[in-house]
Structures are given as structure tokens and as C-alpha cells.
Amino acid sequence: MRIGLLLAESRGGIGQHVASLVPRFVSAGHEVVVCAPPGTAEHFEFGPATVVTQAAGLRGSDVIHAHGYRAGMTALRDRSRLRPLIVTWHNAVIAPGPRGLMMRMGQRLVARGADLTLGASSDLVELAKSLGARNAQLAPVAAPAMPRIRTPRADVRAxxxxxxxxxxVLTVGRLAPQKDYPTLLSVATRVHESTPHAVFVVVGDGPLRDNLQARIDAEQLPVRLLGHRNDVADLLGAADVFLLTSHWEARALVLQEAMQVGVPVVATAVGGVPELVGDSAVLAFPGDADGLADGVRAVLAEPETANAMRTRGLELSARWMDEDAVAKNLLDIYAGLVATDA
Incomplete structure (x- = not known):
């Protein structure tokens, strides 16, 4: 097959996912063309694929797989030549106001225009169906294999x-509204009252950094913003708790990574998080700083609880589809869709 992969601007999980698919598709004997903005193409390694910057470069493909709503809209503009069309929904629309309204209108158009909609979590699949998707199914995105921990825990902490x-307490993610870092700072305040030596470490950059740092400084919070780091595996190996305060996530890659390393997880029960973590994590409602702080305190104060969470997380993560299985599953989906469309 000639497979066309289409994505919009990305620096995170979507681009990482597509980059993991390319070599696996090529090694299976398929030709791959990736359409991505120049900055995205430079940021990720799309390896043996042909890379183009305009959707017209995907014409002639046996199947088009767009990743995200914006990419789906781009494909629909050339609908007669870019088909059969699969669109994976990786994220929910949580933006407020006119921008959010326009994005939700785009969701509806993409749901109705795609031959097949894949959702990274079950709630996205149900949303796509409610918006008129003719065929929607779950297609989890696997976390990349974690790099080997290279630096001993004691050295990382030192x-x-x-x-x-x-x-x-470690958090990894872009400093953006979806991640609800104001709640994280409130959690740090509450945990500090009972565990004054606890330190919250946040890895990632983004538009909220200055505002967050200003509050950290003003309130003298035990929170450190480390910015972008290339040693996340080492930091996970040194962490006692992984904390996620997001308003919404699908199958958050950082949660998958934490569980694969054996770090107890405290997170918000949003999107695909509950189905991802099962009973291996402590969950609270989004914005519930008290509930999240109670979860962090429980993990830190109760070694038996922490050890049980580690064990359940490792057992659960061992059953997830890896990147090879995800790629094979997509190839089977493509083959079925192409045969039906012929």
C-alpha cells in the first residue's frame, strides 16, 4: 500500500506517534508519505518516509490517515482525491468561547466526513458517534518504549x-491550560502543610511558565519548574509519586511511562485516564486540590499502599499494546478499509 499520513503542527504526542509508525509501516513493505508543516517535520524523525508540506502531495495514496481534527479538516478540503480517509481523534476540545465553538464545529464536520474515525480513548469514540461518525472505534496509542534509566536515583536527586x-512528586507536561497547573500549585501548598520537605518537580515548557513561576515565588511554594529535559526516564526513576492534574487526557503517554517504570500515580479522573490506570492509581475529580493532595499524602505516608500501586501498575502496563502491536493493528485496519472501498 501507499499510505498517506497527515498531521498539523505538533511538538508532542501526535507527532511522536506518527514518527513511531513510519519505520514500522516501511519495514512491513509499504510506501509512506507524511504531510506535515516544516517545523513539525524538522522536529520529528520521519525516517524513510517521503515528506511533503502540502496535502496535495498525498494524492494517489491507497489510504489517508489524518491525525487530529485540524489534519482531518485539511484532508476534507481535497476529499475527492484523499480517500478512503481515516481520522484519529487524539484530544478533546476544551477551549472556551468562539475558538472552542469553531473547533467543535470542525469536529462535527470531520466526524461526518471521515470513512473511519479512531479514538485514542473511549470517550472520544462515543463523542464521534454522537456527532455523526459513520464508523468509530477505539485505537489506543502506545507509549514509546522507555529509555533505560542511566543515572542512579541518588545521583538524580543529588x-x-x-x-x-x-x-x-514529579509532573511532566506542557505548561498549558489543559494541564491545570494552578491546581498542582494548590496541591503543593496542601501537601507542604503536612509534609514540609516534599518537593514538586515539573518538567516541560509552555506559555504559562512566567505566571506559574510568579505564583511559586510569591507564595514560596516547594515547586521547581525544570523546563524541557531529555532525562525523563531518570527523573521517573527518582520520583516517589507521579502527579497529573489535567482537565482532560486520552491515554496520557506520561502516565503510561510512569506506570511502566513503577511510579505510583495520582491523577484526575478525566477522559481516558480511568480506563488506562484501572485500580492502580489514586484518582480525584478535576480541580479537586484537596482530593489530589490526599492521594499524594497517602502514597508518601503509606509504604504498603505505594508498593501495591507500583505492583498493579507494572502488571497492568505489561498487558498494553506496544508500538509494534499498534502499527500492526493500523495496517490491518487500512487493509480492510481499502478492500471495502475498492
Whole structure:
């Protein structure tokens, strides 16, 4: 098959997912063409694929797979030549106001225009069906295999100025509204009252960094913004708790990584998070700083609870589809759709 992969501007999980598919599709004997903005193409390694910057470059493909609503809209503009069309929904629309309204209108058009809609979580599948998708199904996105932990826990913590007695609560994610970092800062405030030596470490950059740092400084919070890091595996190996405060996530890649390393997870029960973590994590409602703080305190204060969470997380993550299985599943989907469309 000649497979066309289409994505909009990306620096995160969507681009990472597409980059993982390309070599697997090519090694299976298929020709792959990736359409992406120049900045995205430069940021990710699309390896043996042909890379184009205009959707017209995908014409002649046996199947088009767009990743995200914006990419789906782009494909629909050339609908007669870019088909059969699959669109994967990776994210929910949580933007307020006119922008959110326009995005939700786009969702409806994409749902009705695609031959097949794939959702990264079950709630996205149900949403697509409610908006008129003719065929929608779950297609989980696998986390990349974690790099080997190279730096001992004690050395990582020492480099951060932490002693072994100081609990480390780790968060990884873009400093953007979806991640609800104001709630994270409130959690840090509450945990500090009972566990004054705990330190919250946040990895990632984004538009909210200055505002978050201003509040951290003003309230003297035990939170460190580390910015972008290339040693997330080492940091996970040094963490006592992984905290996620997002308003919404599908199958958050960072949660998958934390569980694969054996870090107890405290997170918001949003989107695909509950079905991802099962009973291996402590969950609270979004925005519930008290509930999230109680979860963090429980993990830090109760070694038996923390160990049980580690064990359940490792057992659960061992059953997830890996990147090879995800790629094979997509190839089977493509083959079925092409045969039906012929």
C-alpha cells in the first residue's frame, strides 16, 4: 500500500506517534508519505518516509490517515482525491468561547466526513458517534518504549539538591491550560502543610511558565519548574509519586511511562485516564486540590499502599499494546478499509 499520513503542527504526542509508525509501516513493505508543516517535520524523525508540506502531495495514496481534527479538516478540503480517509481523534476540545465553538464545529464536520474515525480513548469514540461518525472505534496509542534509566536515583536527586529523605512528586507536561497547573500549585501548598520537605518537580515548557513561576515565588511554594529535559526516564526513576492534574487526557503517554517504570500515580479522573490506570492509581475529580493532595499524602505516608500501586501498575502496563502491536493493528485496519472501498 501507499499510505498517506497527515498531521498539523505538533511538538508532542501526535507527532511522536506518527514518527513511531513510519519505520514500522516501511519495514512491513509499504510506501509512506507524511504531510506535515516544516517545523513539525524538522522536529520529528520521519525516517524513510517521503515528506511533503502540502496535502496535495498525498494524492494517489491507497489510504489517508489524518491525525487530529485540524489534519482531518485539511484532508476534507481535497476529499475527492484523499480517500478512503481515516481520522484519529487524539484530544478533546476544551477551549472556551468562539475558538472552542469553531473547533467543535470542525469536529462535527470531520466526524461526518471521515470513512473511519479512531479514538485514542473511549470517550472520544462515543463523542464521534454522537456527532455523526459513520464508523468509530477505539485505537489506543502506545507509549514509546522507555529509555533505560542511566543515572542512579541518588545521583538524580543529588543533582536536584534533594536528599533521600525528601519526597519527590514529579509532573511532566506542557505548561498549558489543559494541564491545570494552578491546581498542582494548590496541591503543593496542601501537601507542604503536612509534609514540609516534599518537593514538586515539573518538567516541560509552555506559555504559562512566567505566571506559574510568579505564583511559586510569591507564595514560596516547594515547586521547581525544570523546563524541557531529555532525562525523563531518570527523573521517573527518582520520583516517589507521579502527579497529573489535567482537565482532560486520552491515554496520557506520561502516565503510561510512569506506570511502566513503577511510579505510583495520582491523577484526575478525566477522559481516558480511568480506563488506562484501572485500580492502580489514586484518582480525584478535576480541580479537586484537596482530593489530589490526599492521594499524594497517602502514597508518601503509606509504604504498603505505594508498593501495591507500583505492583498493579507494572502488571497492568505489561498487558498494553506496544508500538509494534499498534502499527500492526493500523495496517490491518487500512487493509480492510481499502478492500471495502475498492
Amino acid at each position: 543533582a536536584l539538591g534533594l536528599s533521600e529523605q525528601q519526597p519527590m
